[in-house]
Amino acid sequence: MKSTPSHVRKPETPLLAGLxxxxxxxxxxxxxxxxxLIMSSLGEEFYISVGSRVLILALAASALNLALGYGGMIxxxxxxxxxxxxxxxxxxxxxxxxxxxxxxxxxVGLAAFAALVIGVISLRTRGVxxxxxxxxxxxxxxxxxxSLPEFGGDDGLPLSxxxxxxxxxxxxxxxxYYFVLFTAGLAFVLLYRLVASRFGRALVAxxxxxRRMAAIGYPVFRLKLMAFVLSGGLAGLAxxxxxxxxxxxxxxxxxxxxxxxxxxxxxxxxxxxxxxGITGAAIFLLLEETISTQTEHWNLILGVLLLFIVLVAxxxxxxxxxxxxxxxxxxxxxxxxxxxxxxxx
Amino acid sequence: MSxxxxxxxxxxxxxGGLMATDHCNLxxxxxxxxxxxxxxxxxxxxxxxxxxGELAPDSGRILFEGRDIxxxxxxxxxxxxxxxxxxxxxxxxxxxxxxNLALAVQARTGHSFDFLGTVADESDLDEGAEDxxxxxxxxxxxxxxxxxxxxxxxxxxxxxxxxxxKPRLLLLDEPMAGTDPEESKRMGELIHSLRDEHTLILVExxxxxxxxxxxxxxxxxxxxxxxxxxxxxxxNNPQVISAYLGDDESAGPEAVQ
Numbered sequence: 001m002k003s004t005p006s007h008v009r010k011p012e013t014p015l016l017a018g019l020x021x022x023x024x025x026x027x028x029x030x031x032x033x034x035x036x037l038i039m040s041s042l043g044e045e046f047y048i049s050v051g052s053r054v055l056i057l058a059l060a061a062s063a064l065n066l067a068l069g070y071g072g073m074i075x076x077x078x079x080x081x082x083x084x085x086x087x088x089x090x091x092x093x094x095x096x097x098x099x100x101x102x103x104x105x106x107x108v109g110l111a112a113f114a115a116l117v118i119g120v121i122s123l124r125t126r127g128v129x130x131x132x133x134x135x136x137x138x139x140x141x142x143x144x145x146x147s148l149p150e151f152g153g154d155d156g157l158p159l160s161x162x163x164x165x166x167x168x169x170x171x172x173x174x175x176x177y178y179f180v181l182f183t184a185g186l187a188f189v190l191l192y193r194l195v196a197s198r199f200g201r202a203l204v205a206x207x208x209x210x211r212r213m214a215a216i217g218y219p220v221f222r223l224k225l226m227a228f229v230l231s232g233g234l235a236g237l238a239x240x241x242x243x244x245x246x247x248x249x250x251x252x253x254x255x256x257x258x259x260x261x262x263x264x265x266x267x268x269x270x271x272x273x274x275x276x277g278i279t280g281a282a283i284f285l286l287l288e289e290t291i292s293t294q295t296e297h298w299n300l301i302l303g304v305l306l307l308f309i310v311l312v313a314x315x316x317x318x319x320x321x322x323x324x325x326x327x328x329x330x331x332x333x334x335x336x337x338x339x340x341x342x343x344x345x
Numbered sequence: 346m347s348x349x350x351x352x353x354x355x356x357x358x359x360x361g362g363l364m365a366t367d368h369c370n371l372x373x374x375x376x377x378x379x380x381x382x383x384x385x386x387x388x389x390x391x392x393x394x395x396x397x398g399e400l401a402p403d404s405g406r407i408l409f410e411g412r413d414i415x416x417x418x419x420x421x422x423x424x425x426x427x428x429x430x431x432x433x434x435x436x437x438x439x440x441x442x443x444x445n446l447a448l449a450v451q452a453r454t455g456h457s458f459d460f461l462g463t464v465a466d467e468s469d470l471d472e473g474a475e476d477x478x479x480x481x482x483x484x485x486x487x488x489x490x491x492x493x494x495x496x497x498x499x500x501x502x503x504x505x506x507x508x509x510x511k512p513r514l515l516l517l518d519e520p521m522a523g524t525d526p527e528e529s530k531r532m533g534e535l536i537h538s539l540r541d542e543h544t545l546i547l548v549e550x551x552x553x554x555x556x557x558x559x560x561x562x563x564x565x566x567x568x569x570x571x572x573x574x575x576x577x578x579x580x581n582n583p584q585v586i587s588a589y590l591g592d593d594e595s596a597g598p599e600a601v602q
Contacts, residue, residue: 013441013444015440015444198451201451202452205437205448208437208438208439208440209435209436209437211431212431212436212437212506213448213452214420215399215429215431215507216448216449216452216507216509217510218420218452219418220420223458
C-alpha cells in the first residue's frame with residue numbers, strides 16, 4: 001500500500017547518496033577492461049602497470065571510505081591494514097607459500113584480524129581521540145616492521161615472484177592488470193552490496209546520529225566494529241595486490257604518510273559516495289604521474305591543485321553531481337508551496 | 346489491579362560526590378501512565394537513562410516483567426520492549442520521515458547484519474513506518490526531509506520513532522518540551538491514546554498535562570522517590586508541597602557532599 005502520490009519525487013538523502021546505477025558500473029568496467037589493450041596498441045606498456053596501481057589504491061581508498069565516509073570513523077591508521085596485507089603475502093612467500101588462493105585470503109584475514117584488535121580498542125573513543133589512537137596503532141605496526149630483521153627491517157621484504165594461479169602466469173603486466181581488475185572488481189561488487197544493504201543503511205544512520213540509533217535498538221558498537229573489520233580486510237586485499245605489483249613490501253607502506261594519502265584520496269573524491277574513493281585515487285595518482293614527469297617540484301603543484309579541488313568541491317568531486325542537479329532543478333513542490341503560502345499572507 | 350511491569354529497587358548512581366540517584370525505589374504497573382515529577386536536578390533524566398540502559402547504575406536492581414535487566418545493554422532492552430524518547434529532539438535530520446521510521450522498524454525486524462541483501466524489497470519496513478506515521482499524524486509528510494519539519498512535527502516524529510519499535514514500556518522524556526499550546530494539546534491527546542496498548546513513564550514539566558494524563562505520579566527529590574500516588578493525593582501531599590514550595594536547602598546537605 002502506497003500512501004504517497006507517485007508524482008512526488010523522492011529527495012536524495014544520505015542513505016541513497018552516490019549509489020551507482022548499473023549502466024555507470026558497466027561502462028566503467030568496460031573502459032577498464034579495454035584500457036590495457038589501448039595502451040599496448042599505443043606502445044605505452046608502462047601505463048598498464050600505472051593502471052594496476054590506480055585500481056589497487058582505488059580499492060584501498062574505497063575500503064577506507066567504508067569506515068570513514070559511510071561509518072564516520074575517521075581512521076588515520078589504515079596504512080596498518082594495507083601493510084598487514086602486504087607483509088602477509090611477502091612473509092608467506094618467504095616461507096614458500098605463493099599460491100594466490102592461499103596467500104591472498106590469508107593476507108586479507110591478517111588485516112581483518114588487525115582491524116578487529118585495533119577496532120575493539122579504538123572504537124571506545126570518539127572524535128580526535130579515535131584519530132589519534134588509530135594513528136598510534138599504525139605507528140606501532142611501522143616500528144614493529146622496522147625492528148624485525150627476519151622480515152627485512154628497514155629495507156622491507158622483497159617478493160621473488162608474484163602470487164601463483166594454476167595455469168596462468170601473473171608475471172606479465174597485462175596478465176597482472178586483469179588479475180587486479182578481476183579481484184578489485186569483485187571487491188567493489190561486495191562493497192556496493194554492503195553499502196546498499198540494510199547493514200550499510202544502519203551504518204550511515206549511525207554516522208548521522210549514534211545516540212538515536214542506539215535508542216531504537218541497534219547494537220551500535222558491534223555494527224561499527226563489523227564495518228571497521230570489513231574495511232580493514234579490504235584494505236588488506238589492496239595491500240596484498242600492491243605487494244604483488246611492486247614485488248615486495250617496505251615499512252613505508254605502514255607510515256602515517258600512507259594513511260594520510262588514502263584519506264586525501266577519499267576526501268577529494270567524496271567521502272560517503274560510492275565512487276568517492278575510486279575517483280579520488282584516480283585523480284591523485286594520475287595528477288602525480290603527469291606532473292612528476294614535468295617538474296621536480298611536482299609536490300608543490302599537486303598541492304595547489306588539490307587545494308583548488310577541495311575549494312571548488314568541499315564535499316569531494318562526487319558531490320558536484322548533486323550540486324549541478326540541484327542548481328538545474330526548479331524549486332521543489334514543498335518549497336513552492338511554502339513560497340505561495342508566504343505570498344498569501 | 347494489573348501486574349507490576351517495572352520494578353526499581355534501591356537504585357544508586359553517583360557522579361563523583363553527587364548522589365544523582367539515591368536508593369531509588371519505583372514500581373510501575375502494566376497499562377498505566379506513570380508520571381515522574383520533581384524539582385530541577387532531582388535526577389529524573391538520570392533515572393530515565395538508567396531505565397533505558399544509557400547509564401549503568403552503581404548498585405541496585407531494575408526488574409522488567411520480573412526479569413533482572415540491570416546490566417542489559419540498550420539494544421537488548423529495546424528488544425525486550427523498553428524504548429525511550431528524547432527531551433531534545435534526537436532524529437536523523439537529513440533523512441526523510443519515512444527513512445527515519447523505517448530504520449526504527451528495521452532495528453526490530455533484524456537483518457541489520459544482513460550484508461548482501463539489497464533493500465529493494467522495503468514492504469515490511471514501509472508498512473511498519475506507515476503504521477507509526479499514521480499513529481502520530483505524520484502520514485502526509487512521509488517524503489519530507491526531517492530538518493524541514495516544524496518543531497511540533499519533529500516532536501511527533503520523536504514519539505513515532507519510539508512507537509515504531511513496538512515498545513511495551515515507553516519512557517517519554519518531556520514530550521511537550523518547546524511545543525506551542527496547540528501542539529502540546531495534540532501531544533497530550535496522542536499520549537492519552539497510547540495508554541490502551543502501552544505502559545508509559547512520563548517525565549514532564551507541564552503540571553497541567555501531568556495531572557490530566559497520569560494515572561499515578563511519583564515525586565522524585567534528590568534522587569529518591571518520596572511519594573507515589575494518584576494525582577489528587579499527590580497534589581495534597583504535604584511532603585510533596587514542601588519539596589516543591591519549601592526551602593531547597595532541606596534537600597541540599599544530602600545531595601551534595
